[in-house]
Amino acid sequence: MPLDYKRFNGPEDSVSYKRFTADYLKSYDELHSELIDETGHRKDGRAMDEARPMYVRGNFVSQAKGSSYIEMRGTKVVCSVFDPREIVHQNEFSTVGLLFCEVKFAPFACKRQRQSHVPDSEEKALSVALRKAVGPTVCCQLFANFQIDIFVYIIESDGSCLAAAITAAGLALANAAVPMFDVVTASSVAIIGDKIFIDPTEDEEHLAMISPDTNTNHGVITMARLNGLMQIADFRQIGSLDIECILKVTDILEQECQKVFPKIQKTLVGYVKNGIMEQKRLSEEGKAREAKLKDKMLEWRSSIVNNSV
Amino acid sequence: MAGILLSHTEKVYITHGVKNEYRSDGRSNIDYRPMELETDVVSHASGSARLRLANTDILVGVKTEIDVPKPDKPGLGKIEFFVDCSANATPEFEGRGGEQLANSISNIMLRAYQSAQAFNLKQLCIFEGKQCWKLYIDILILECGGNLCDAVSLAVKAALFNTRIPFVKAALMDGGNVDLQLSDDPFDSKWLDVGSAPLLVTLCRIGEKCVVDPTAEEESCSLVSLIVGVTGNPKYYNDYEDEEELPAFEAKCSVISMHGPGSVSPQNLRDAINQGIIAAVCLDEALGKTLFRERRDTEQFKRHSYGFLK
Amino acid sequence: MDEEGTEKICIPGMRLSTLQGHSSGQGTYVKDGYIFAALSGILKTEEDNKVIKLSVVSLITPSILPKAGDIVTAKVNVVNSRQVQCVILCTGQTILTRPYKGIIKKEDIQLKYKDGIDPYKCFRPGDIVLAKVLPTTELHWYHLSTEDNELGVIIATAEGSPPGVSMIPINWSMMQCPKTLVKELRKVARVVPENINEALLPLHFNQDDESLLLNK
Known part of the structure; x- marks a missing residue:
């Protein structure tokens, strides 16, 4: 973990206390058997193909042009989007704009270790992945030579962080009235052997990254999809999977991404409706105030005329 | 990579050709250009390889060091990738210009080698929990002519095939400390088992089809490319006397990633992955046979060493 | 008053119409012969030389930059x-x-x-x-x-x-x-006052001290 030399850091060889708990020493098979119980349900009671319920909200950060908050039980993600600003260190003229994406974990976000303030390689990789996923949606040609900032802050991480970050970024961009081609949604899947875990938690993801001794499939796949245009914006796989498994999972992921879309749609439409009602209310209030002022003016005018007479 | 300017008609010409599985230099969509590979070019590294694929020139050096294994993975060794885009390759890499590209390549290599089915880190263990080997794989991009990921993965696999790990003679426990003894003989070492190491295949989407190993002109016609990492077949990298001794082999994807500002349709994605696996399997076989032949020639002192003179 | 009936709400990526008889205005884009919305907001239709111009009006300032001629x-x-x-x-x-x-x-x-x-x-x-x-x-x-x-x-x-x-x-x-x-x-701009009748009003209203100034 890289150190931030501007802060006071703890002693370098300090180690998390969790390393000395019984949980840490569990073997692969023990962890695997814990994930699914006898009825075929997962640790948190979900079925294998059930995604976690998602809470979606826009206008979360008042200081940002557009923002969103997505919560899927243990995974909580905030995204803010800002207006186009000049590209720093730009040397040559370009006909398209840039997207600057930064994903950051809160230091207390992950359960296994404390995240450092200096971005490590995982955060940098997530930022690149986010940029790849959101890039095809934004109309970059409308802000040539400028960049739009997208900042994602993961408050708590319990699996599917990248998928949540991509969906949050898509919603925040729409909330910021950045011209986009389409709304992007994302979802992820963990595969252990022949079991497919949709919307995996951190434990399931962690186990899916470890390979068992035999040659079985294991891995995590994340997909980002443009819903109106029905195109895949980003597809990321890690682990070791054979081709039939990948093709099957591609279908499953497409359906999952499609299931997320109505929530985003409903949120956006809701905000437009609220905006319309707000505008109407403000204009009515404005008219009422103007009428009052006019009355006062007439009153004063008549009183002046009376006094001067 | 370079800023090739193509007219609209030229782009249409290339796109139509690709649709009919015919490219401007006569190759089919999954054919590679001829490559030159030589291992053991750097004498101070534990293993090295140099690969030339058309205009791309990659040099890989592998250094081995003894390190303490990670506490949560006591029986496994470590592997780390460093990519250096030197300013020799293109002027864009001057200063910190090549940093982003270097990071993305080292990232994808790390993900490709992450699974134990791709590269088994158990072979790097010396004493469980105390000492293990750490491999530093340094990739130097000498010339950049497009299609970097493929060339890098080939060169890395070749360098790993060429890597010798010294035998650790004795490991005494002395009050909790491990005392290692290595012999002075440089040939008293073992080869790494890299049969299943993954090879990356970059597929550029041009129109509705994907091409493998694009030229610079073809790259400028494409908006999005897919990188598929496929595990190798150990059959070509080991001396197996008996064919039936081998377990049945199935090529698996160890990493898939997309690159570029465009998007793909689901059917495109499926076709591209299938294509990538076919191309990777052929490439793996060719690489294995070449490396094996080179090793046999070296053992029989028949090999001519060219280094950088060619 | 049912606002869903009077105003159409759009979100990015929503297909609005074909290109026949329609043109794309601000907040929309054209692809494959169809017009799609690019912002989330209210759909506005205008008649412009027998061609209906579709544009999406966003409730907050869209993130666009000033362009030449603005x-x-x-x-x-x-x-x-x-x-x-x-x-x-x-x-x-x-x-x-x-x-x-x-x-x-x-x-x-x-x-x-x-x-x-x-x-x-x-x-x-x-x-x-x-x-x-x-x-x-x-x-x-x-x-x-x-x-x-x-x-x-x-x-x-x-x-x-x-x-x-x-x-x-x-x-x-x-x-x-x-x-x-x-x-x-100063280089003064020739701005036509919005409410021209105010210029003819006999009394001015001074914002500062809320007193009345008699026009000279």
């Missing part, structure tokens, strides 16, 4: 002998959430007498001006021009006057402060 409202920052640096605050009718930098070169201030002009006699720091955006020549600076009669200084405060008291134009190159009666040189 009329922008800017506040002057630095006045130089060669150019005037200003900060663009609004584009057309929309207020920008993030201000951008603009420059008015000496040659673009007015149409006549371009050589002998002194920018200090046309603008002062703190003035609010209306300007037109010229085609981009530099990366992050917008080139503006105040050549037209309708462009130039709208609101200005005289030096030494209390803040909030804006000067009243006397002619195209001079303004006078109503409180201190100081005259200063």
Whole structure:
């Protein structure tokens, strides 16, 4: 973990206390058997193909042009989007704009270790992945030579962080009235052997990254999809999977991404409706105030005329 | 990579050709250009390889060091990738210009080698929990002519095939400390088992089809490319006397990633992955046979060493 | 009043119509012969030469930049002998959430007498001006021009006057402060007042001390 030399850091060889708990020493098979119980349900009671319920909200950060908050039980993600600003260190003229994406974990976000303030390689990789996923949606040609900032802050991480970050970024961009081609949604899947875990938690993801001794499939796949245009914006796989498994999972992921879309749609439409009602209310209030002022003016005018007479 | 300017008609010409599985230099969509590979070019590294694929020139050096294994993975060794885009390759890499590209390549290599089915880190263990080997794989991009990921993965696999790990003679426990003894003989070492190491295949989407190993002109016609990492077949990298001794082999994807500002349709994605696996399997076989032949020639002192003179 | 019936709500990526008989306006884009929405907001249709122009009006300022030909409202920052640096605050009718930098070169201030002009006699720091955006020549600076009669200084405060008291134009190159009666040189914009009847009203309403001034 890289150190931030501007802060006071703890002693370098300090180690998390969790390393000395019984949980840490569990073997692969023990962890695997814990994930699914006898009825075929997962640790948190979900079925294998059930995604976690998602809470979606826009206008979360008042200081940002557009923002969103997505919560899927243990995974909580905030995204803010800002207006186009000049590209720093730009040397040559370009006909398209840039997207600057930064994903950051809160230091207390992950359960296994404390995240450092200096971005490590995982955060940098997530930022690149986010940029790849959101890039095809934004109309970059409308802000040539400028960049739009997208900042994602993961408050708590319990699996599917990248998928949540991509969906949050898509919603925040729409909330910021950045011209986009389409709304992007994302979802992820963990595969252990022949079991497919949709919307995996951190434990399931962690186990899916470890390979068992035999040659079985294991891995995590994340997909980002443009819903109106029905195109895949980003597809990321890690682990070791054979081709039939990948093709099957591609279908499953497409359906999952499609299931997320109505929530985003409903949120956006809701905000437009609220905006319309707000505008109407403000204009009515404005008219009422103007009428009052006019009355006062007439009153004063008549009183002046009376006094001067 | 370079800023090739193509007219609209030229782009249409290339796109139509690709649709009919015919490219401007006569190759089919999954054919590679001829490559030159030589291992053991750097004498101070534990293993090295140099690969030339058309205009791309990659040099890989592998250094081995003894390190303490990670506490949560006591029986496994470590592997780390460093990519250096030197300013020799293109002027864009001057200063910190090549940093982003270097990071993305080292990232994808790390993900490709992450699974134990791709590269088994158990072979790097010396004493469980105390000492293990750490491999530093340094990739130097000498010339950049497009299609970097493929060339890098080939060169890395070749360098790993060429890597010798010294035998650790004795490991005494002395009050909790491990005392290692290595012999002075440089040939008293073992080869790494890299049969299943993954090879990356970059597929550029041009129109509705994907091409493998694009030229610079073809790259400028494409908006999005897919990188598929496929595990190798150990059959070509080991001396197996008996064919039936081998377990049945199935090529698996160890990493898939997309690159570029465009998007793909689901059917495109499926076709591209299938294509990538076919191309990777052929490439793996060719690489294995070449490396094996080179090793046999070296053992029989028949090999001519060219280094950088060619 | 059912707002879903009267106004259509769009989100990005929603297909609006085919290209036949329709054209794409602001907030929409064209792909494969169809018009799609690019912003989330209300759909607006306008008749324009027998072609229906579709545009999406967003409830908050869309994240777009001023482009060549727009009329922008800017506040002057630095006045130089060669150019005037200003900060663009609004584009057309929309207020920008993030201000951008603009420059008015000496040659673009007015149409006549371009050589002998002194920018200090046309603008002062703190003035609010209306300007037109010229085609981009530099990366992050917008080139503006105040050549037209309708462009130039709208609101200005005289030096030494209390803040909030804006000067009243006397002619195209001079303004006078109503409180201190100081005259200063500015390139004044010919702005038609919004409510022309107010100019004819016998009484003025002064915002500052809420007293009434009798018009002279």
